[in-house]
Amino acid sequence: MKLRLGVIxxxxxxxxxxxxxxLPEKDGIKAPPYSKPWWLSRDIASTVVLYASVxxxxxxxxxxxWLPALTSSETVALEWEYEPPxxxxxxxxxxxxxxxxxTPRGRFVLAGKPGELDLDARDIPxxxxxxxxxxxxxxSILFPSRGSYVLSLVGGGEITMKIEGGRWGWLxxxxxxxxxxxxxxRGIRVSLIVGIAATLIATFLGLSMGLLSGYAGGLTDTLIxxxxxxxxxxxxxxxxxxxxxxxxxGLWNLVFVLSAFSWMGTARTVRSMTLSLRDAPWVxxxxxxxxxxxxxxxxHLIPEAMxxxxxxVALGVPGAILAEAGLAFLGLSDPRVPSWGRMxxxxxxxxxxxxxxxxxxxxxxxxxxxxCLTFMSLGRKLEERADPRLTQKN
Amino acid sequence: MNAFLKRVGGSIxxxxxxxxxxxxxxxxxxxxxxxxxxxxxxxxxxKQQLAEQWGLDKPMAEQFVVYIKEMLSFRFxxxxxxxQPVWDELRSxxxxxxxxxxxxxxxxxxxxxxxxxxxxxxxxSKTERLVLTSGAVSFSFPSFFVQLLLxxxxxxxxxxxxxxxxxxxxxxxxxxxxxxxYLWHLTLPLFSLVFLSFGGWALYVRNMMVKALGEDYVLxxxxxxxxxxxxxxxxxxxxxxxxxxxxxLLALPGVVSGAVITETVFSLHGAGRFLLEAIxxxxxxxxxxxxxxxxxxxxxxxxxxxxxxxxxxxxxxxxGAH
Numbered sequence: 001m002k003l004r005l006g007v008i009x010x011x012x013x014x015x016x017x018x019x020x021x022x023l024p025e026k027d028g029i030k031a032p033p034y035s036k037p038w039w040l041s042r043d044i045a046s047t048v049v050l051y052a053s054v055x056x057x058x059x060x061x062x063x064x065x066w067l068p069a070l071t072s073s074e075t076v077a078l079e080w081e082y083e084p085p086x087x088x089x090x091x092x093x094x095x096x097x098x099x100x101x102x103t104p105r106g107r108f109v110l111a112g113k114p115g116e117l118d119l120d121a122r123d124i125p126x127x128x129x130x131x132x133x134x135x136x137x138x139x140s141i142l143f144p145s146r147g148s149y150v151l152s153l154v155g156g157g158e159i160t161m162k163i164e165g166g167r168w169g170w171l172x173x174x175x176x177x178x179x180x181x182x183x184x185x186r187g188i189r190v191s192l193i194v195g196i197a198a199t200l201i202a203t204f205l206g207l208s209m210g211l212l213s214g215y216a217g218g219l220t221d222t223l224i225x226x227x228x229x230x231x232x233x234x235x236x237x238x239x240x241x242x243x244x245x246x247x248x249x250g251l252w253n254l255v256f257v258l259s260a261f262s263w264m265g266t267a268r269t270v271r272s273m274t275l276s277l278r279d280a281p282w283v284x285x286x287x288x289x290x291x292x293x294x295x296x297x298x299x300h301l302i303p304e305a306m307x308x309x310x311x312x313v314a315l316g317v318p319g320a321i322l323a324e325a326g327l328a329f330l331g332l333s334d335p336r337v338p339s340w341g342r343m344x345x346x347x348x349x350x351x352x353x354x355x356x357x358x359x360x361x362x363x364x365x366x367x368x369x370x371x372c373l374t375f376m377s378l379g380r381k382l383e384e385r386a387d388p389r390l391t392q393k394n
Numbered sequence: 395m396n397a398f399l400k401r402v403g404g405s406i407x408x409x410x411x412x413x414x415x416x417x418x419x420x421x422x423x424x425x426x427x428x429x430x431x432x433x434x435x436x437x438x439x440x441k442q443q444l445a446e447q448w449g450l451d452k453p454m455a456e457q458f459v460v461y462i463k464e465m466l467s468f469r470f471x472x473x474x475x476x477x478q479p480v481w482d483e484l485r486s487x488x489x490x491x492x493x494x495x496x497x498x499x500x501x502x503x504x505x506x507x508x509x510x511x512x513x514x515x516x517x518x519s520k521t522e523r524l525v526l527t528s529g530a531v532s533f534s535f536p537s538f539f540v541q542l543l544l545x546x547x548x549x550x551x552x553x554x555x556x557x558x559x560x561x562x563x564x565x566x567x568x569x570x571x572x573x574x575x576y577l578w579h580l581t582l583p584l585f586s587l588v589f590l591s592f593g594g595w596a597l598y599v600r601n602m603m604v605k606a607l608g609e610d611y612v613l614x615x616x617x618x619x620x621x622x623x624x625x626x627x628x629x630x631x632x633x634x635x636x637x638x639x640x641x642x643l644l645a646l647p648g649v650v651s652g653a654v655i656t657e658t659v660f661s662l663h664g665a666g667r668f669l670l671e672a673i674x675x676x677x678x679x680x681x682x683x684x685x686x687x688x689x690x691x692x693x694x695x696x697x698x699x700x701x702x703x704x705x706x707x708x709x710x711x712x713x714g715a716h
Binding site for chain 2: 238239318332344361368373376
């Protein structure tokens, strides 16, 4: 992958991460559980939402009741080419007038009384109001055949008719009927935040520890390097699991524990770099002309280490992202925050496999891999910039 | 002997840190450990009694000493989930985890080393491309995702392997049958672990081997007319063996972490899944014990790898001699 492509991918991800939370209706239930994406199996009915609203003019109340012809109305047409839908519901508010439903076989008045509407084709009062026997399937009566249908709102009010089929959106729905595409886009955020924040903190820690260790030497050096060895041989995931279980599943808890367990590599690199630079002739010259330790550290050693550190950040991000995803997959992430690991956890826990719902499995999994690959290739390129020897082929 | 003692000292340090971490992670959580398991209507006296029973009324330092003693003698207390001693619950599970981990580690290392050496010998070949791709896969694909896909393909769509568990229910009678049943259940998890981790090994070994093959002593060995196999394995590979062992050391914690996820995906009867279940049901003694055991497993392997290191690297041996 070219550096430019990596940067473009990253910019796209950041854009999606920033834009994601602004997506409308965050956790709304949109369609039946595990609806298919709209472009798949075109012979299955899609979930359709019909919306009609008529603002009643102020005058209406003063008009005589015998004047229905003057009231405004709105109609919504629908071409239906499938079997009857799974579920039909009507919600909203009717100020006056009525809600009509025209099918190829006849007309129904779905609601005639003013007030709040919350009707479902499975409700027995609704069936009785329409003159249907309680055990008949109202949806197949409301959708008797293929053809054109019209929903009309005569009078004033605001109604939403939801006709639930087996298809919805770009990526279908998850086990609760939430839009998987929205979840997917909103999930980028967590991966990016955790990956970048944890790695930045870890790099900062590693930089300070490495500099301290390399520059101070002696006992400090020994202590820090022992700590590095010890931390390197503790399995991180169990610690993260316990921390998540005991201290709460918040994102920042995770970031801090993750960074506390991933600064060691950077510290080692920075230390060896500092060691080799500390006794380099030009640093000795600096010292000879009276440069202070802090001046040498901050004006010379850190800038020298910067390109390598940047590469280190990019190369460290995939590890943090994978750790977060693994933790979320185990169900140890905040259930209110959508993330890719969480999506996979829910897919695994709520039977997406047995439903064959690959649209909640493949996108998050491939998404995590793509983010990681992007950062890996960015890191490789930055590493090559920092150390051109790496590009030479043996 | 000196070098050996140093390594043992390192392992003890790791264990000490793990123990301390394990102690404090459960003590500095928000809230009182008792309120979680106690009915709020309990009287303060009852609470006091419970605190005494668990030794929570004693000063922190004393609790710590008692805790260390209990951990080191494997007395983990009673599980809050089942009421059984935690050690009884963990014993069989830890054996299953080890039975999954060691073969996975050895197989992936062997496969990775073989492929890595092959890739270094034939640069630009298909093997090298395979190594590069699998290396990228192992660093960037979430393990559970790949395992879920494997499970979907080979256990659900094409039921070659069982969907879950470590043995059939009910387990088949007869030692040999039960053993093969066990193997059959472990095959897919094992394969997935090897599949996920051999790439990292191969990539690493390839990079080291490419460097080693360019060294003068390899040229010298070739000039001496040694066989190709001998040059590659006894000269070039022999020289990169110590860093490869270091990699083994560094890979271990990751493998243990991977085992937790693997056991969850395949619903195996192992210490990792036990840890997850304990955390989910706020069973602190079990969670602490499972973590301690997983860390112990890592430290044990580390020590083993360290010992091998002493055998493999003559410089360490010499340092130990004087």
